[in-house]
Structures are given as C-alpha cells and as structure tokens.
Amino acid sequence: MKSVLITGANRSIGLETAKQLSEKGLFVYLGSRDLQKGEAIVKELNEKGFQNIKAIEIDVTQPGSISAAKDLIEKEQGKLDILINNAGILGVNPQTAAETPIADIQTVFDTNFFGVISVTQAFLELLKKSESPRISNITSGLGSLTLHNDPSWKYYHVKGAAYGPSKSALNAYTTVLAYELKDSPFKVNVIDPGYTATDFNGHSGPGSVESAASFIVKHTLTGEDAPTGQFYSNDIEDETGISPW
Known part of the structure; x- marks a missing residue:
C-alpha cells in the first residue's frame, strides 16, 4: 500500500484530498498542527468507513x-x-505593497514557502526509497506572474504583497527541485486547485472542494511518462490544465 503525507489536511481541500486518496487505496497521513483536532477528524472518517487514514502532528x-x-x-x-505540501495561510488583509508590514509578509512566507522547503528537505530521504515518488506543492493562480500582468485575466485586480508572492516563490522553488530530480523517478509539480469555496476565503470561491481535490489527485497519481516541473491549474479551461508561470 502506497503512503502519502498531506500537510494541513484537517479541513477543506486537504481533508477532501485525504478522503479521495484513501478511497483509492492509499494509506494517508492526515497532517494537522493540532493532533487532537486531527484525531477527531480521523475518528469521524472511520465512522464513515475510511480506515486507512491516520492523524499525524506536523x-x-x-x-x-x-x-x-x-x-x-x-x-x-x-x-x-x-508528499502533498498543502498547508498554507492567507495572511492579514489588505496586503498592499506600500504599507504591509514586513513581519506580516514574513509570517505568510514562513508557512507557504519556507515551510514547504523544510518539509520537503526533511522527507526527501524517505521519498527516495519509493519506486515512484511524487511531490505536489499546492499553489494558487495568484502565484502566476504572467497572469498578474494580463489585464484580461479575470483575477487581474486581485493583488497582494504577501500571499501571491509566497506562491510565486513556491513555484520558483518547485522548478528548481524538479530540475534537480529530473533524472530520477520523481515527479515534482505545483498544482493550483482553483478558486474554491473554503473557510480560507470565506467561501467566496466558485469551485467545490470535491473538484479541487480531484484535480490534485489527478495530477499527483501520475504514471512514469507524466511530466515533471509543471504548473497545473484547475482554473485553466483546456484539457492540459497547464498554467503560465
């Protein structure tokens, strides 16, 4: 049985991703900062028939x-x-470039960027023991510099100095990591689940957690011939789902 660790998986998209991967026969480590909350979620899942999920504090x-x-x-x-690096925070709003305190930006980067690097580097040793290791870093369309410079983009006016840039940095790091591992069985990609209705954004997104998680699962459970170093987005309306960087 293959194993997967999902950080920030005790609610929303992370939780739904854990459920879908469990249904596909994987053993899921449901990452949660608060172990008691994670265990409570797992207990509920067990009562609904999910057996191969375990809460882990991270x-x-x-x-x-x-x-x-x-x-x-x-x-x-x-x-x-x-490894699915899903944990992330939005940060304090508004996030103007001219006035947002550096401390507020650093807080967002600590989780969304440096946190991903810390977890990835720590688990590379275990991932290298897998026959088909996968690393999916969960990003956002707001991390695309190309789209941010396109006035016709539907989210062109959604700008911020902390969250979006933290995802742009994550995208850049993923590109480097994918390159370093390109001659190995690893597939390393960034995946944008799309603008989804969750607690994260006050349920303002049009997408469902089911669709978001399904997109993550699709581009994580990939074959040997699948691409690596790609940016997939559930908001891109073509069959490839590939987003501009």
Missing part, C-alpha cells in the same frame, strides 16, 4: 515537529511515496 514552521513526523512515518512505513 507544524510546517517548527523543525522539531517536522522531524518527529518524519521519524514516525519512517518507523511505520520505512518510506514515503507521496
């Missing part, structure tokens, strides 16, 4: 928490097949 901004999660998975599985 705070992507705390090295000790990441290390403990890695040690637990190594002890139980010996390897990790899939």
Whole structure:
C-alpha cells in the first residue's frame, strides 16, 4: 500500500484530498498542527468507513515537529511515496505593497514557502526509497506572474504583497527541485486547485472542494511518462490544465 503525507489536511481541500486518496487505496497521513483536532477528524472518517487514514502532528514552521513526523512515518512505513505540501495561510488583509508590514509578509512566507522547503528537505530521504515518488506543492493562480500582468485575466485586480508572492516563490522553488530530480523517478509539480469555496476565503470561491481535490489527485497519481516541473491549474479551461508561470 502506497503512503502519502498531506500537510494541513484537517479541513477543506486537504481533508477532501485525504478522503479521495484513501478511497483509492492509499494509506494517508492526515497532517494537522493540532493532533487532537486531527484525531477527531480521523475518528469521524472511520465512522464513515475510511480506515486507512491516520492523524499525524506536523507544524510546517517548527523543525522539531517536522522531524518527529518524519521519524514516525519512517518507523511505520520505512518510506514515503507521496508528499502533498498543502498547508498554507492567507495572511492579514489588505496586503498592499506600500504599507504591509514586513513581519506580516514574513509570517505568510514562513508557512507557504519556507515551510514547504523544510518539509520537503526533511522527507526527501524517505521519498527516495519509493519506486515512484511524487511531490505536489499546492499553489494558487495568484502565484502566476504572467497572469498578474494580463489585464484580461479575470483575477487581474486581485493583488497582494504577501500571499501571491509566497506562491510565486513556491513555484520558483518547485522548478528548481524538479530540475534537480529530473533524472530520477520523481515527479515534482505545483498544482493550483482553483478558486474554491473554503473557510480560507470565506467561501467566496466558485469551485467545490470535491473538484479541487480531484484535480490534485489527478495530477499527483501520475504514471512514469507524466511530466515533471509543471504548473497545473484547475482554473485553466483546456484539457492540459497547464498554467503560465
């Protein structure tokens, strides 16, 4: 049975992704900063028939928490097949470039960018033991610099100095990581689940968590011939789903 770790998986898109992967026969580590909350979610899932899901405590901004999660998975599985870096925060609004305090921007980057790097680097050892390792970094259309410079883009006026740039940085890091691992079985991609109605945005998005999670699963459970180093977006209306950077 393949194993997957999903950070920030105790609600919304992360939780739905955990459910869908469990239904496909994977063993899912449901990452949560608060272990009790994670275990409560898993108990509810067990009552609904999900059995191959386990809550694991992981705070992507705390090295000790990441290390403990890695040690637990190594002890139980010996390897990790899939890492989905889903944990993210929006930050304080508004996020004007002229006035947003640096501390507020740093807080967003600590989770959305540096947190992903910390988790990825910690789990690379276990991922390299998998026959078909996958790393999916969950991004946003707001991380696309090309779209941000296109006045015809439907979200052109949605600008911010913290959240969007943190995802642009994540995209850039993923490109470098994918390049470094291109001659290995790894597939490393960024995936934008689309503008989805969640607690994250006050349920303002038009998309459903089911559609968002399905898109993540589709571009994570890929074959040997699948691309690596791509930017997939559920908001791109063509069959490839490939977004401009």
